Amino acid sequence: MKKEFICIVCPRGCHVTVDEQGVITGNECKRGIKYVETEMNAPTRMLTTTVRTVYPEIPRVSVKTDQPIPKGLIYEAMDIINQVVIDKPMKIGEIVVKNILGTESNIVLTKSCLK
Amino acid sequence: MTRDIIVVGGGASGLAAAIAAKEEGRDVLLIEKEDTLGGILNQCIHNGFGLDVFKEEYTGPEYADKYIQRFYENKIDHMTGATVTSVEKTDVGFEIVVASTKAGIYKMSTKAIVMSTGCYERTRGSIIIPGDRPKGVITAGSAQRYLNINGYMVGKSVFILGSGDIGLIMARRMHLEGANVLGVAELMPYSNGLTRNIVQCLNDFDIPLFLSHTITRVNADKEGRLESIVLQEVDESFQPIEGTEKVFEVDTLLLSIGLIPDITLFDSLEVETDPKTRSVKVNQAYETSVSGIFICGNSLQVHDLVDNASKESERAGKCASDYVTEERTKTNKTLHIIPGNNLLFVTPQKISFDWESKPIVLSFRSNKKVEKALLIITQNGKEIVRKKLFFVVPAEMESLVLDINSLDKTGDVRVDLEVVL
Numbered sequence: 001m002k003k004e005f006i007c008i009v010c011p012r013g014c015h016v017t018v019d020e021q022g023v024i025t026g027n028e029c030k031r032g033i034k035y036v037e038t039e040m041n042a043p044t045r046m047l048t049t050t051v052r053t054v055y056p057e058i059p060r061v062s063v064k065t066d067q068p069i070p071k072g073l074i075y076e077a078m079d080i081i082n083q084v085v086i087d088k089p090m091k092i093g094e095i096v097v098k099n100i101l102g103t104e105s106n107i108v109l110t111k112s113c114l115k
Numbered sequence: 116m117t118r119d120i121i122v123v124g125g126g127a128s129g130l131a132a133a134i135a136a137k138e139e140g141r142d143v144l145l146i147e148k149e150d151t152l153g154g155i156l157n158q159c160i161h162n163g164f165g166l167d168v169f170k171e172e173y174t175g176p177e178y179a180d181k182y183i184q185r186f187y188e189n190k191i192d193h194m195t196g197a198t199v200t201s202v203e204k205t206d207v208g209f210e211i212v213v214a215s216t217k218a219g220i221y222k223m224s225t226k227a228i229v230m231s232t233g234c235y236e237r238t239r240g241s242i243i244i245p246g247d248r249p250k251g252v253i254t255a256g257s258a259q260r261y262l263n264i265n266g267y268m269v270g271k272s273v274f275i276l277g278s279g280d281i282g283l284i285m286a287r288r289m290h291l292e293g294a295n296v297l298g299v300a301e302l303m304p305y306s307n308g309l310t311r312n313i314v315q316c317l318n319d320f321d322i323p324l325f326l327s328h329t330i331t332r333v334n335a336d337k338e339g340r341l342e343s344i345v346l347q348e349v350d351e352s353f354q355p356i357e358g359t360e361k362v363f364e365v366d367t368l369l370l371s372i373g374l375i376p377d378i379t380l381f382d383s384l385e386v387e388t389d390p391k392t393r394s395v396k397v398n399q400a401y402e403t404s405v406s407g408i409f410i411c412g413n414s415l416q417v418h419d420l421v422d423n424a425s426k427e428s429e430r431a432g433k434c435a436s437d438y439v440t441e442e443r444t445k446t447n448k449t450l451h452i453i454p455g456n457n458l459l460f461v462t463p464q465k466i467s468f469d470w471e472s473k474p475i476v477l478s479f480r481s482n483k484k485v486e487k488a489l490l491i492i493t494q495n496g497k498e499i500v501r502k503k504l505f506f507v508v509p510a511e512m513e514s515l516v517l518d519i520n521s522l523d524k525t526g527d528v529r530v531d532l533e534v535v536l
Contacts, residue, residue: 008311015506045315048161048174049291050263060266062160062176071319078291092180110160111176 005039007032044068047077051096053086053113061086061113063096067105081107089114117207118144118225119439120432123199123380126154127421128412128428129231130182135432136229137189141439144223145186145193146213152186152195153179154233155256156421158263161284163311167422178421194218202228202380208407227407227435230381231428234374234413236281242372246333251341255281255371259288268292270367274344275299276330278306278313280419280510282371287316289369297363298323300330300346302353305484307510309419331355333368341366374417384408391460392416398449398467399475399519401431402438409435416462416478419512427476434473443469448524450494455531457481457488459509466517468524475517479530481507487535490515495526507532 007014009031016026016036024033038044046068050060063084069077077100084096090113097107122133125147133145151157156164159175166172169181186193197215208226215221236254251270258269259281273294275282278301290296299317304327306313317324325346332345348359376394387396387404394415401409411424411431418424448468454461459480466475481488485507492500499521507513522528 006310006314008314013310013506013511045319046162046172049288050160050266052266060264062174062263064160064162064174074291092177110174111157111180 003040005036007035009035043071045071045074047074047081048110049078049081051081051084051086051107055086055113058113061090062110063107064110065100065103065105066095066108067103069100069103069105073101073103076101077107086113116224118142118223120144120227120229120435121146121199121209121211121223121225122229122231122432123211124154124231124233124412124414125149125152125193125195126231126233126412127156127179127182128233128414128424129154129229130179130186131425131428132229132231132409132411132432132435133191133193134182134185134189135429136436137191139433139436139440141436143191144225145191146197146199147193147195148198150196152183152193158256158260159284160263161288164421167420168425175421182425199380201383202408203383204405226439227409229428229431229435230378230403230408230410230414231412231431232377232380232414234376234417237370237373237375239370244330244333246345247335247339249333249335249339249341251366252333252368252370255279255285255369258367258369259285262288262292268294269369270294270365272297272365273367273369274330274346274363274365275369275371277301277371277373278308278324278326279371279373280308280312282369283308283312283316285369285371286322287320290320290322294367296320296322297365298325298346300325300328302327302329302349305508309510329353329355330368331360341368344368374413376414376417378410378414381405381408389460389462389464391454392462396464397462398465398470399463400434400437400467400470400473401427401463402434402467402470407438409438416460416512419510423478423512423514427478430474430476434470445469450522450525451527452477453527453529454479455529457483457485457532457534458530461530466519466522466528468519471519475519476514477517477530478512478514479532480509480512481532482509484508485532485534489533489535491531491533492517492528493531494528495523497523499528503535504532 048064092112095106119141122145156175156179164178201212331347336342347355411428446468450466461479488504490502
Protein backbone atom coordinates (compact mmCIF):
# COMPACT_ATOMS: atom_id res chain seq x y z
CA MET A 1 0.00 0.00 0.00
CA LYS A 2 1.22 3.49 -0.86
CA LYS A 3 2.04 5.49 2.25
CA GLU A 4 2.55 9.22 2.67
CA PHE A 5 4.70 10.91 5.27
CA ILE A 6 5.64 14.45 6.03
CA CYS A 7 9.34 14.47 6.83
CA ILE A 8 9.98 16.59 9.90
CA VAL A 9 13.76 16.22 10.15
CA CYS A 10 14.17 19.80 8.99
CA PRO A 11 11.78 22.73 8.55
CA ARG A 12 11.43 22.05 4.82
CA GLY A 13 8.78 19.40 5.57
CA CYS A 14 9.17 17.21 2.48
CA HIS A 15 6.11 15.22 1.47
CA VAL A 16 7.60 11.75 1.11
CA THR A 17 5.81 8.83 -0.52
CA VAL A 18 6.60 5.15 -0.15
CA ASP A 19 5.08 3.04 -2.92
CA GLU A 20 4.08 -0.64 -2.98
CA GLN A 21 7.62 -1.72 -3.84
CA GLY A 22 9.03 0.29 -0.94
CA VAL A 23 10.52 2.95 -3.23
CA ILE A 24 10.85 6.26 -1.41
CA THR A 25 10.27 9.49 -3.38
CA GLY A 26 9.78 13.17 -2.61
CA ASN A 27 12.64 13.56 -0.14
CA GLU A 28 15.05 16.42 -0.79
CA CYS A 29 17.91 14.81 1.13
CA LYS A 30 19.11 11.48 2.53
CA ARG A 31 17.72 12.24 5.98
CA GLY A 32 14.23 11.88 4.50
CA ILE A 33 14.84 8.22 3.65
CA LYS A 34 16.04 7.49 7.15
CA TYR A 35 13.11 9.36 8.66
CA VAL A 36 10.50 7.41 6.70
CA GLU A 37 12.17 4.06 7.41
CA THR A 38 12.16 4.81 11.12
CA GLU A 39 8.55 6.08 11.08
CA MET A 40 7.45 2.84 9.40
CA ASN A 41 9.38 0.45 11.63
CA ALA A 42 10.20 2.00 15.00
CA PRO A 43 9.04 5.60 15.42
CA THR A 44 10.94 7.62 18.01
CA ARG A 45 10.45 11.09 19.46
CA MET A 46 12.49 13.63 21.33
CA LEU A 47 10.73 14.44 24.59
CA THR A 48 11.03 17.89 26.10
CA THR A 49 9.47 18.89 29.39
CA THR A 50 10.41 20.46 32.73
CA VAL A 51 11.45 19.25 36.17
CA ARG A 52 10.78 20.80 39.55
CA THR A 53 13.46 22.47 41.66
CA VAL A 54 13.64 23.45 45.34
CA TYR A 55 14.48 27.05 44.39
CA PRO A 56 11.53 29.47 44.50
CA GLU A 57 13.23 31.86 42.02
CA ILE A 58 13.60 29.05 39.45
CA PRO A 59 10.64 26.75 40.14
CA ARG A 60 11.10 24.78 36.92
CA VAL A 61 14.04 23.85 34.72
CA SER A 62 13.66 22.53 31.18
CA VAL A 63 14.92 19.06 30.22
CA LYS A 64 15.04 16.81 27.16
CA THR A 65 15.91 13.28 26.13
CA ASP A 66 19.47 13.40 24.76
CA GLN A 67 18.41 10.86 22.14
CA PRO A 68 14.97 10.16 20.71
CA ILE A 69 13.02 7.51 22.63
CA PRO A 70 10.40 5.06 21.29
CA LYS A 71 7.15 6.93 20.70
CA GLY A 72 5.26 4.36 22.81
CA LEU A 73 7.31 5.17 25.92
CA ILE A 74 6.53 8.89 26.07
CA TYR A 75 3.87 8.69 28.81
CA GLU A 76 5.94 6.36 31.00
CA ALA A 77 8.94 8.65 30.58
CA MET A 78 6.82 11.66 31.64
CA ASP A 79 5.83 9.81 34.85
CA ILE A 80 9.49 9.23 35.74
CA ILE A 81 10.59 12.76 34.86
CA ASN A 82 7.78 14.21 36.98
CA GLN A 83 9.35 12.55 40.06
CA VAL A 84 12.61 14.48 39.63
CA VAL A 85 13.35 17.43 41.92
CA ILE A 86 16.54 19.46 41.45
CA ASP A 87 17.99 20.31 44.87
CA LYS A 88 21.51 21.41 43.94
CA PRO A 89 22.94 23.82 41.35
CA MET A 90 23.32 22.04 38.01
CA LYS A 91 24.55 23.07 34.60
CA ILE A 92 23.00 22.80 31.16
CA GLY A 93 23.69 19.34 29.70
CA GLU A 94 23.93 17.56 33.08
CA ILE A 95 22.05 14.29 33.43
CA VAL A 96 19.05 14.10 35.77
CA VAL A 97 17.79 10.62 34.77
CA LYS A 98 20.24 8.08 33.37
CA ASN A 99 19.21 5.54 30.72
CA ILE A 100 15.48 6.24 31.06
CA LEU A 101 13.36 3.06 30.76
CA GLY A 102 16.40 1.23 29.42
CA THR A 103 16.33 3.26 26.21
CA GLU A 104 19.99 4.40 26.51
CA SER A 105 18.65 7.93 26.38
CA ASN A 106 19.38 10.25 29.30
CA ILE A 107 17.25 13.10 30.56
CA VAL A 108 19.49 16.18 30.51
CA LEU A 109 19.00 19.79 31.54
CA THR A 110 18.51 22.22 28.64
CA LYS A 111 19.05 25.20 30.93
CA SER A 112 21.41 25.78 33.80
CA CYS A 113 19.90 25.80 37.25
CA LEU A 114 22.36 28.02 39.08
CA LYS A 115 21.22 29.84 42.13
CA MET B 116 28.86 59.79 27.01
CA THR B 117 27.38 58.80 23.68
CA ARG B 118 27.22 55.10 22.85
CA ASP B 119 27.84 53.80 19.33
CA ILE B 120 24.86 51.46 19.35
CA ILE B 121 22.09 50.67 21.81
CA VAL B 122 20.29 47.39 21.18
CA VAL B 123 16.76 47.30 22.57
CA GLY B 124 15.76 43.75 23.54
CA GLY B 125 17.89 40.78 24.57
CA GLY B 126 16.13 37.89 22.87
CA ALA B 127 17.40 35.88 19.93
CA SER B 128 17.44 38.91 17.69
CA GLY B 129 19.02 41.44 20.05
CA LEU B 130 21.76 39.02 21.12
CA ALA B 131 22.75 38.32 17.49
CA ALA B 132 22.69 42.00 16.54
CA ALA B 133 24.73 43.03 19.59
CA ILE B 134 27.34 40.31 19.02
CA ALA B 135 27.70 41.25 15.34
CA ALA B 136 28.12 44.96 16.11
CA LYS B 137 30.57 44.30 18.95
CA GLU B 138 32.64 41.94 16.80
CA GLU B 139 32.91 44.79 14.29
CA GLY B 140 34.51 46.79 17.10
CA ARG B 141 31.60 49.02 18.16
CA ASP B 142 30.74 50.15 21.65
CA VAL B 143 27.44 48.37 22.27
CA LEU B 144 24.91 48.45 25.11
CA LEU B 145 22.04 45.97 25.17
CA ILE B 146 18.94 46.70 27.24
CA GLU B 147 16.60 43.86 28.25
CA LYS B 148 13.34 44.33 30.16
CA GLU B 149 13.32 40.86 31.77
CA ASP B 150 15.84 39.82 34.45
CA THR B 151 17.45 37.26 32.14
CA LEU B 152 18.68 37.27 28.55
CA GLY B 153 17.24 34.98 25.89
CA GLY B 154 13.73 36.40 25.54
CA ILE B 155 10.93 34.12 24.43
CA LEU B 156 13.39 31.26 23.76
CA ASN B 157 13.45 30.61 27.51
CA GLN B 158 9.86 29.39 27.50
CA CYS B 159 10.14 27.53 24.17
CA ILE B 160 11.42 24.32 25.75
CA HIS B 161 10.57 22.18 22.68
CA ASN B 162 13.25 21.24 20.19
CA GLY B 163 13.77 22.12 16.55
CA PHE B 164 15.88 25.24 16.95
CA GLY B 165 19.27 25.81 15.34
CA LEU B 166 19.18 23.36 12.43
CA ASP B 167 20.17 26.11 10.04
CA VAL B 168 22.65 28.09 12.15
CA PHE B 169 24.30 25.26 14.12
CA LYS B 170 23.37 22.24 11.95
CA GLU B 171 22.10 20.66 15.15
CA GLU B 172 18.74 20.46 16.79
CA TYR B 173 18.44 22.37 20.05
CA THR B 174 15.66 23.36 22.40
CA GLY B 175 14.88 27.06 22.83
CA PRO B 176 16.85 27.51 26.08
CA GLU B 177 19.85 25.67 24.58
CA TYR B 178 19.77 27.83 21.45
CA ALA B 179 19.61 30.96 23.63
CA ASP B 180 22.49 29.67 25.75
CA LYS B 181 24.77 29.40 22.67
CA TYR B 182 24.23 33.08 21.95
CA ILE B 183 24.33 34.16 25.59
CA GLN B 184 27.75 32.48 26.01
CA ARG B 185 29.06 34.28 22.91
CA PHE B 186 27.55 37.50 24.20
CA TYR B 187 29.42 37.12 27.52
CA GLU B 188 32.68 36.14 25.77
CA ASN B 189 32.47 39.40 23.83
CA LYS B 190 32.06 41.28 27.14
CA ILE B 191 29.14 43.31 25.81
CA ASP B 192 27.65 45.89 28.17
CA HIS B 193 24.10 45.11 29.10
CA MET B 194 21.32 45.99 31.50
CA THR B 195 18.56 43.59 32.51
CA GLY B 196 15.34 44.50 34.29
CA ALA B 197 15.41 47.74 32.32
CA THR B 198 12.83 49.06 29.88
CA VAL B 199 13.33 51.68 27.19
CA THR B 200 10.31 53.94 27.45
CA SER B 201 10.99 56.54 24.76
CA VAL B 202 13.29 57.49 21.89
CA GLU B 203 13.95 61.04 20.69
CA LYS B 204 16.11 62.35 17.84
CA THR B 205 19.03 64.63 18.75
CA ASP B 206 21.96 66.32 16.95
CA VAL B 207 24.35 63.43 17.68
CA GLY B 208 21.83 60.68 17.16
CA PHE B 209 19.23 59.69 19.71
CA GLU B 210 18.33 60.14 23.33
CA ILE B 211 16.53 57.30 25.04
CA VAL B 212 14.80 57.10 28.41
CA VAL B 213 15.39 53.91 30.40
CA ALA B 214 13.34 52.78 33.39
CA SER B 215 15.30 50.28 35.47
CA THR B 216 14.20 48.46 38.59
CA LYS B 217 17.72 48.85 40.02
CA ALA B 218 18.79 52.29 38.82
CA GLY B 219 15.59 54.28 38.39
CA ILE B 220 14.78 56.41 35.37
CA TYR B 221 17.49 58.11 33.33
CA LYS B 222 18.53 59.28 29.90
CA MET B 223 21.15 57.87 27.56
CA SER B 224 22.65 59.06 24.31
CA THR B 225 23.54 56.91 21.29
CA LYS B 226 24.55 57.30 17.65
CA ALA B 227 22.47 54.36 16.42
CA ILE B 228 19.75 52.05 17.70
CA VAL B 229 18.88 48.46 16.85
CA MET B 230 15.27 47.64 17.70
CA SER B 231 14.88 43.98 18.48
CA THR B 232 11.78 44.23 20.61
CA GLY B 233 10.05 41.09 19.32
CA CYS B 234 6.33 40.74 18.95
CA TYR B 235 3.26 40.32 21.11
CA GLU B 236 0.25 38.04 20.90
CA ARG B 237 -3.12 39.04 19.58
CA THR B 238 -5.62 38.75 22.40
CA ARG B 239 -9.32 38.16 22.63
CA GLY B 240 -9.89 41.87 22.11
CA SER B 241 -8.55 41.69 18.55
CA ILE B 242 -11.13 39.14 17.41
CA ILE B 243 -14.78 39.08 18.26
CA ILE B 244 -16.12 36.04 20.11
CA PRO B 245 -19.69 36.57 21.29
CA GLY B 246 -20.71 35.38 24.71
CA ASP B 247 -19.60 35.90 28.27
CA ARG B 248 -16.29 37.28 29.51
CA PRO B 249 -15.10 34.43 31.71
CA LYS B 250 -11.78 33.65 33.34
CA GLY B 251 -9.88 30.90 31.56
CA VAL B 252 -9.47 32.56 28.17
CA ILE B 253 -5.75 33.17 27.77
CA THR B 254 -3.17 33.52 25.00
CA ALA B 255 -1.17 30.38 24.21
CA GLY B 256 2.14 32.15 24.85
CA SER B 257 1.06 33.26 28.32
CA ALA B 258 -0.01 29.70 29.15
CA GLN B 259 3.37 28.52 27.89
CA ARG B 260 5.15 30.87 30.22
CA TYR B 261 3.02 29.87 33.21
CA LEU B 262 3.64 26.19 32.54
CA ASN B 263 7.30 26.12 31.48
CA ILE B 264 8.78 28.92 33.59
CA ASN B 265 6.46 29.20 36.60
CA GLY B 266 5.45 25.54 36.66
CA TYR B 267 1.69 25.53 36.85
CA MET B 268 -1.12 24.43 34.58
CA VAL B 269 -3.71 26.97 33.50
CA GLY B 270 -6.45 24.34 33.16
CA LYS B 271 -7.49 20.72 32.99
CA SER B 272 -9.66 20.58 29.87
CA VAL B 273 -8.50 22.74 27.05
CA PHE B 274 -9.58 23.91 23.62
CA ILE B 275 -7.29 25.90 21.35
CA LEU B 276 -8.36 28.57 18.88
CA GLY B 277 -5.89 29.12 16.05
CA SER B 278 -3.40 26.65 14.65
CA GLY B 279 -0.30 28.83 14.88
CA ASP B 280 2.85 27.11 16.10
CA ILE B 281 2.50 28.18 19.72
CA GLY B 282 -1.04 26.78 19.81
CA LEU B 283 0.10 23.44 18.38
CA ILE B 284 3.06 23.20 20.72
CA MET B 285 0.88 24.03 23.71
CA ALA B 286 -1.62 21.36 22.64
CA ARG B 287 1.11 18.72 23.01
CA ARG B 288 2.59 20.26 26.10
CA MET B 289 -0.72 20.47 28.00
CA HIS B 290 -1.65 16.97 26.82
CA LEU B 291 1.64 15.53 28.13
CA GLU B 292 1.15 17.30 31.45
CA GLY B 293 -2.17 15.54 31.84
CA ALA B 294 -4.71 18.02 30.50
CA ASN B 295 -7.51 16.87 28.25
CA VAL B 296 -6.92 18.75 24.99
CA LEU B 297 -10.18 18.49 23.07
CA GLY B 298 -9.15 20.09 19.82
CA VAL B 299 -7.69 22.93 17.80
CA ALA B 300 -9.91 25.16 15.65
CA GLU B 301 -8.58 26.95 12.57
CA LEU B 302 -10.64 29.48 10.62
CA MET B 303 -8.67 28.96 7.42
CA PRO B 304 -8.89 25.75 5.36
CA TYR B 305 -5.17 25.16 6.12
CA SER B 306 -3.05 25.35 9.24
CA ASN B 307 -0.87 28.33 10.03
CA GLY B 308 1.68 26.16 11.80
CA LEU B 309 4.74 24.34 10.53
CA THR B 310 3.97 20.87 9.17
CA ARG B 311 6.28 19.18 11.65
CA ASN B 312 4.19 20.66 14.45
CA ILE B 313 0.96 19.33 12.93
CA VAL B 314 2.60 15.90 12.73
CA GLN B 315 4.30 15.79 16.12
CA CYS B 316 1.98 17.88 18.28
CA LEU B 317 -1.47 16.88 17.03
CA ASN B 318 -1.35 13.70 14.91
CA ASP B 319 0.95 11.90 17.36
CA PHE B 320 -1.59 12.31 20.17
CA ASP B 321 -4.81 12.13 18.12
CA ILE B 322 -5.71 15.71 18.97
CA PRO B 323 -8.27 16.76 16.34
CA LEU B 324 -7.64 19.77 14.09
CA PHE B 325 -10.87 21.42 12.96
CA LEU B 326 -10.05 23.31 9.74
CA SER B 327 -12.56 25.93 8.50
CA HIS B 328 -14.00 26.13 12.02
CA THR B 329 -14.18 28.87 14.58
CA ILE B 330 -15.47 29.45 18.08
CA THR B 331 -18.73 31.36 17.97
CA ARG B 332 -19.54 31.55 21.66
CA VAL B 333 -17.94 31.24 25.08
CA ASN B 334 -20.09 30.49 28.12
CA ALA B 335 -19.31 31.24 31.76
CA ASP B 336 -20.48 29.42 34.86
CA LYS B 337 -21.99 31.22 37.89
CA GLU B 338 -18.54 32.02 39.30
CA GLY B 339 -17.48 33.68 36.06
CA ARG B 340 -15.22 30.85 34.93
CA LEU B 341 -15.18 29.34 31.45
CA GLU B 342 -17.65 26.47 31.28
CA SER B 343 -18.06 25.67 27.58
CA ILE B 344 -17.37 26.87 24.05
CA VAL B 345 -19.34 26.51 20.85
CA LEU B 346 -17.43 25.41 17.76
CA GLN B 347 -18.92 26.04 14.35
CA GLU B 348 -17.91 25.35 10.77
CA VAL B 349 -17.47 28.36 8.45
CA ASP B 350 -18.13 28.80 4.74
CA GLU B 351 -15.72 30.24 2.11
CA SER B 352 -16.42 33.77 3.30
CA PHE B 353 -15.75 32.71 6.92
CA GLN B 354 -19.40 32.97 7.95
CA PRO B 355 -20.53 30.37 10.51
CA ILE B 356 -22.76 27.70 8.97
CA GLU B 357 -25.99 27.20 10.87
CA GLY B 358 -26.60 23.73 12.24
CA THR B 359 -22.89 22.83 12.59
CA GLU B 360 -22.62 23.91 16.23
CA LYS B 361 -20.73 21.60 18.58
CA VAL B 362 -20.42 22.27 22.31
CA PHE B 363 -17.23 21.44 24.21
CA GLU B 364 -17.07 21.60 27.98
CA VAL B 365 -13.70 23.16 28.80
CA ASP B 366 -12.19 25.24 31.59
CA THR B 367 -9.54 26.83 29.37
CA LEU B 368 -9.50 28.38 25.92
CA LEU B 369 -6.04 29.08 24.55
CA LEU B 370 -5.75 31.70 21.84
CA SER B 371 -3.09 31.27 19.18
CA ILE B 372 -4.42 33.80 16.75
CA GLY B 373 -1.36 35.65 15.57
CA LEU B 374 1.60 37.76 16.55
CA ILE B 375 2.11 41.44 15.96
CA PRO B 376 5.53 43.15 15.80
CA ASP B 377 6.10 45.40 18.81
CA ILE B 378 6.98 48.82 17.43
CA THR B 379 5.60 50.97 20.23
CA LEU B 380 8.98 52.70 20.67
CA PHE B 381 8.47 54.36 17.28
CA ASP B 382 5.39 56.18 18.62
CA SER B 383 7.33 59.40 19.28
CA LEU B 384 9.07 59.31 15.89
CA GLU B 385 7.85 59.97 12.40
CA VAL B 386 8.41 56.66 10.71
CA GLU B 387 7.06 54.96 7.61
CA THR B 388 5.00 51.89 8.46
CA ASP B 389 3.90 48.91 6.40
CA PRO B 390 0.33 47.74 7.01
CA LYS B 391 1.22 44.38 5.46
CA THR B 392 3.87 43.47 8.07
CA ARG B 393 2.27 45.66 10.79
CA SER B 394 5.79 46.95 11.38
CA VAL B 395 7.94 49.72 9.91
CA LYS B 396 9.46 49.85 6.45
CA VAL B 397 13.16 49.12 6.01
CA ASN B 398 15.77 49.09 3.27
CA GLN B 399 18.17 46.20 2.62
CA ALA B 400 20.35 47.38 5.54
CA TYR B 401 17.35 47.02 7.93
CA GLU B 402 17.42 50.78 8.37
CA THR B 403 14.04 52.37 9.01
CA SER B 404 12.93 55.69 7.50
CA VAL B 405 14.47 57.25 10.63
CA SER B 406 18.14 57.19 9.60
CA GLY B 407 20.21 55.50 12.32
CA ILE B 408 17.43 53.29 13.68
CA PHE B 409 17.64 49.70 12.54
CA ILE B 410 15.11 46.95 13.20
CA CYS B 411 15.27 43.17 12.96
CA GLY B 412 13.83 39.90 14.22
CA ASN B 413 10.17 39.57 15.12
CA SER B 414 9.75 43.31 15.56
CA LEU B 415 10.43 43.65 11.82
CA GLN B 416 8.52 40.61 10.66
CA VAL B 417 7.24 37.59 12.56
CA HIS B 418 9.59 34.69 11.81
CA ASP B 419 8.70 31.03 12.02
CA LEU B 420 12.31 29.94 12.56
CA VAL B 421 14.60 31.57 15.09
CA ASP B 422 17.58 30.76 12.86
CA ASN B 423 16.25 33.23 10.30
CA ALA B 424 15.72 35.87 12.97
CA SER B 425 19.31 35.42 14.19
CA LYS B 426 20.81 35.65 10.71
CA GLU B 427 18.73 38.70 9.84
CA SER B 428 19.72 40.38 13.10
CA GLU B 429 23.40 39.64 12.57
CA ARG B 430 23.18 41.45 9.23
CA ALA B 431 21.28 44.31 10.89
CA GLY B 432 23.94 44.57 13.63
CA LYS B 433 26.70 44.83 11.01
CA CYS B 434 24.77 47.49 9.10
CA ALA B 435 24.29 49.51 12.31
CA SER B 436 28.05 49.25 12.83
CA ASP B 437 28.72 50.50 9.29
CA TYR B 438 26.32 53.36 9.88
CA VAL B 439 28.39 54.50 12.87
CA THR B 440 31.81 54.18 11.20
CA GLU B 441 31.33 54.94 7.53
CA GLU B 442 30.68 58.20 5.77
CA ARG B 443 27.69 57.48 3.63
CA THR B 444 27.40 59.32 0.34
CA LYS B 445 23.77 60.28 0.13
CA THR B 446 22.62 59.28 -3.32
CA ASN B 447 18.98 59.57 -2.34
CA LYS B 448 18.30 56.88 -4.89
CA THR B 449 15.70 54.56 -3.46
CA LEU B 450 13.64 51.87 -5.13
CA HIS B 451 10.38 50.57 -3.75
CA ILE B 452 9.65 46.86 -3.61
CA ILE B 453 6.02 46.10 -4.37
CA PRO B 454 4.52 42.78 -3.24
CA GLY B 455 2.37 41.57 -6.13
CA ASN B 456 0.30 38.48 -6.82
CA ASN B 457 -0.25 35.89 -4.08
CA LEU B 458 2.08 37.52 -1.56
CA LEU B 459 1.21 38.71 1.94
CA PHE B 460 4.29 40.92 2.20
CA VAL B 461 7.88 41.39 1.11
CA THR B 462 10.74 42.81 3.16
CA PRO B 463 12.76 44.93 2.74
CA GLN B 464 10.24 47.38 1.36
CA LYS B 465 12.98 49.56 -0.15
CA ILE B 466 16.36 49.30 -1.79
CA SER B 467 18.72 52.18 -1.08
CA PHE B 468 21.74 52.83 -3.28
CA ASP B 469 23.38 54.37 -0.18
CA TRP B 470 23.84 50.76 0.95
CA GLU B 471 25.03 49.40 -2.39
CA SER B 472 27.44 46.88 -0.85
CA LYS B 473 24.79 45.20 1.31
CA PRO B 474 23.08 42.07 0.04
CA ILE B 475 19.36 42.40 -0.63
CA VAL B 476 17.81 39.49 1.23
CA LEU B 477 14.15 39.38 0.29
CA SER B 478 11.78 37.67 2.74
CA PHE B 479 8.19 36.97 1.80
CA ARG B 480 5.14 34.87 2.58
CA SER B 481 2.53 33.58 0.17
CA ASN B 482 -1.15 34.22 0.90
CA LYS B 483 -2.13 30.63 0.10
CA LYS B 484 -0.73 27.16 -0.31
CA VAL B 485 0.95 26.76 -3.70
CA GLU B 486 2.43 23.41 -4.70
CA LYS B 487 4.43 24.69 -7.65
CA ALA B 488 5.16 28.36 -8.00
CA LEU B 489 7.28 30.76 -9.99
CA LEU B 490 8.73 33.72 -8.21
CA ILE B 491 9.08 36.51 -10.74
CA ILE B 492 10.80 39.81 -10.02
CA THR B 493 10.42 42.59 -12.56
CA GLN B 494 11.51 46.19 -12.92
CA ASN B 495 10.62 48.62 -15.73
CA GLY B 496 8.95 45.78 -17.62
CA LYS B 497 12.14 43.71 -17.52
CA GLU B 498 12.32 40.32 -15.80
CA ILE B 499 15.19 40.16 -13.29
CA VAL B 500 14.55 36.90 -11.44
CA ARG B 501 12.51 33.82 -12.31
CA LYS B 502 12.77 31.05 -9.77
CA LYS B 503 10.83 27.83 -9.27
CA LEU B 504 9.54 27.18 -5.75
CA PHE B 505 7.79 24.12 -4.37
CA PHE B 506 5.28 23.74 -1.51
CA VAL B 507 5.00 27.41 -0.71
CA VAL B 508 2.71 27.93 2.29
CA PRO B 509 1.84 31.04 4.33
CA ALA B 510 3.24 29.38 7.47
CA GLU B 511 6.75 29.23 6.06
CA MET B 512 8.62 32.38 5.16
CA GLU B 513 10.66 32.16 1.98
CA SER B 514 13.75 34.15 1.11
CA LEU B 515 15.86 35.03 -1.89
CA VAL B 516 18.98 37.13 -2.41
CA LEU B 517 18.69 39.83 -5.06
CA ASP B 518 21.75 41.30 -6.80
CA ILE B 519 21.71 45.10 -6.72
CA ASN B 520 23.70 45.21 -9.97
CA SER B 521 20.79 43.62 -11.78
CA LEU B 522 18.61 46.64 -11.00
CA ASP B 523 18.06 49.97 -12.73
CA LYS B 524 18.48 53.05 -10.51
CA THR B 525 14.85 54.06 -10.99
CA GLY B 526 11.60 52.15 -11.21
CA ASP B 527 9.65 50.05 -8.72
CA VAL B 528 10.71 46.46 -8.21
CA ARG B 529 7.70 44.16 -8.36
CA VAL B 530 7.65 40.70 -6.81
CA ASP B 531 4.99 38.20 -7.94
CA LEU B 532 4.37 34.62 -7.00
CA GLU B 533 2.71 32.91 -9.94
CA VAL B 534 0.93 29.59 -9.54
CA VAL B 535 2.14 26.88 -11.94
CA LEU B 536 -0.60 24.41 -12.77
